[in-house]
Amino acid sequence: MSRPARTYLRRCREALKKVNPIRSVKGTRDLLPAETALWQRVEEEARRVFVAYNFREIRTPVLEPTVLFARSVGADTDIVTKEMYTFTDRDNESLTLRPEATASVVRAYLEHGLYNEGGIHKLYYMGPMFRRERPQKGRYRQFYQIGAEVLGSYHPSIDAEFLEMLVLFLERVGVRDFALLLNSVGCPKCRAEYVKALRRALERVKVDLCADCQRRAATNPLRVLDCKVEADQPIIEKLPHILEHLCPECQQHFDRVTGELKQRGVAYQITPRLVRGLDYYTRTTFEITSSVLGAQNALLGGGRYDGLAEMLGGPPTPGFGVAIGQDRLMLAVEQAAQLKGEDQLAAYVAWMGEQALPLAAQLAQDLRRQGISAELGYEPIKLKKSLSVANKLRARFAVIIGEGELASGRCQVKDMNTGQQEEVEPARIAQYLQEKLGKPSV
Ligand code: HAM
Numbered sequence: 001m002s003r004p005a006r007t008y009l010r011r012c013r014e015a016l017k018k019v020n021p022i023r024s025v026k027g028t029r030d031l032l033p034a035e036t037a038l039w040q041r042v043e044e045e046a047r048r049v050f051v052a053y054n055f056r057e058i059r060t061p062v063l064e065p066t067v068l069f070a071r072s073v074g075a076d077t078d079i080v081t082k083e084m085y086t087f088t089d090r091d092n093e094s095l096t097l098r099p100e101a102t103a104s105v106v107r108a109y110l111e112h113g114l115y116n117e118g119g120i121h122k123l124y125y126m127g128p129m130f131r132r133e134r135p136q137k138g139r140y141r142q143f144y145q146i147g148a149e150v151l152g153s154y155h156p157s158i159d160a161e162f163l164e165m166l167v168l169f170l171e172r173v174g175v176r177d178f179a180l181l182l183n184s185v186g187c188p189k190c191r192a193e194y195v196k197a198l199r200r201a202l203e204r205v206k207v208d209l210c211a212d213c214q215r216r217a218a219t220n221p222l223r224v225l226d227c228k229v230e231a232d233q234p235i236i237e238k239l240p241h242i243l244e245h246l247c248p249e250c251q252q253h254f255d256r257v258t259g260e261l262k263q264r265g266v267a268y269q270i271t272p273r274l275v276r277g278l279d280y281y282t283r284t285t286f287e288i289t290s291s292v293l294g295a296q297n298a299l300l301g302g303g304r305y306d307g308l309a310e311m312l313g314g315p316p317t318p319g320f321g322v323a324i325g326q327d328r329l330m331l332a333v334e335q336a337a338q339l340k341g342e343d344q345l346a347a348y349v350a351w352m353g354e355q356a357l358p359l360a361a362q363l364a365q366d367l368r369r370q371g372i373s374a375e376l377g378y379e380p381i382k383l384k385k386s387l388s389v390a391n392k393l394r395a396r397f398a399v400i401i402g403e404g405e406l407a408s409g410r411c412q413v414k415d416m417n418t419g420q421q422e423e424v425e426p427a428r429i430a431q432y433l434q435e436k437l438g439k440p441s442v
Helices: 003-018 033-052 066-072 078-083 102-111 156-172 188-208 211-219 221-226 230-237 248-263 326-336 354-369 383-392 403-408 426-437
Strands: 063-065 085-088 094-097 121-130 142-151 179-184 282-289 298-304 319-325 347-351 374-376 397-401 411-415 421-424
Touching (some): 033 326, 063 066, 066 094, 142 326, 156 282, 188 221, 354 374, 383 397, 397 403
Parallel strands (some): 347 397
Antiparallel strands (some): 085 094, 121 142
């Protein structure tokens, strides 16, 4: 390390001793390059699968009017009552950091009149979401979702095809140890009948439930089914099941979905308690859980939301979608260890003597323009030191330019894995590396 660099590091250490270092906000984290390579691979795979099923990307703001989530996710849900990051802006408007993106996608769909184009819209997104939950492994206050939504069709084939796509995606990223849990929460008509039956049953047992459930029994009895309190579980297990209360249309929809899943070879487990913690669902709901995740075992979740567009003031527009918890997915992918992050540097351009710098800089620029990752030393150093830097950077090749190379008009290219060295003309180096690497490295 050079002397200025050493002095700088010493000063940094001294400064850190004087003031308390600033740390990231609780429940948020930095993803460092050792992790991001694999995150990018997973995102690429998601994009590939979505595009294969004809989805297109949508990007919506992180900041939304608070009322969007109160109206869609539901005013009595845990997300809205306890977990949103909400603040009053300077013009007195209440704003919220999005806790999920389905509401935002439907808002954007309505705001831009995409329904006027007719047909089905298939949209996907990726990005950070914010919920003030108690942080633990797989649960963060800023977390990441990869999501997809289909707007414009009531057809049960949409549900089945979508679930088939999710299974394909998980297979592609090497996650095999998972279970698809499936349910129907009916439509407002049959659900109202079910809720009446649930209320009656809850009347009899609610004194034995937790304080939250006693409140939910009065305000939103379906939410009792999401309760995670251990002592409540045996009581909740005995409550009536929604699948026994579906109207003929919802029953037919559910039967078509399960029938098509069988045809498509997608395995599922019917799970009548799966009502999900958001109010906008109708008919199909699902989650995929993975035993490798521990307590926070829901890898992804979603379902149908045929009434959401109307709840947000738009024309009737059916919808179906998913959000994959990317932080949890990454834990499962690391366990499966099939994908590897491709972060290897292709070339380190080592130059000796100031007169070699212009050619080295030109060469590095050429390589980068052709999509070959390259690093250029910034100070003149000896060959041995350069090669040790190349090693430290895990470069696949070192391109060496010194006095001899300048005189001969040819560079030495050293394969850092095998140690073999070849002479190559500067103009041919990009092509030479491309052939050796098999493809552009970035
Ligand atoms: P959700 O079930 O609230 O659904 O979230 C989906 C997934 O996000 C969960 O299964 C989990 O993997 C992940 N997740 C949720 N909260 C956290 C957290 N605090 N930390 C880490 N991961 C978390 C939705 O968000 C709906 N918008 C899904 C949907 C799309 N429904 C229809 N379309």
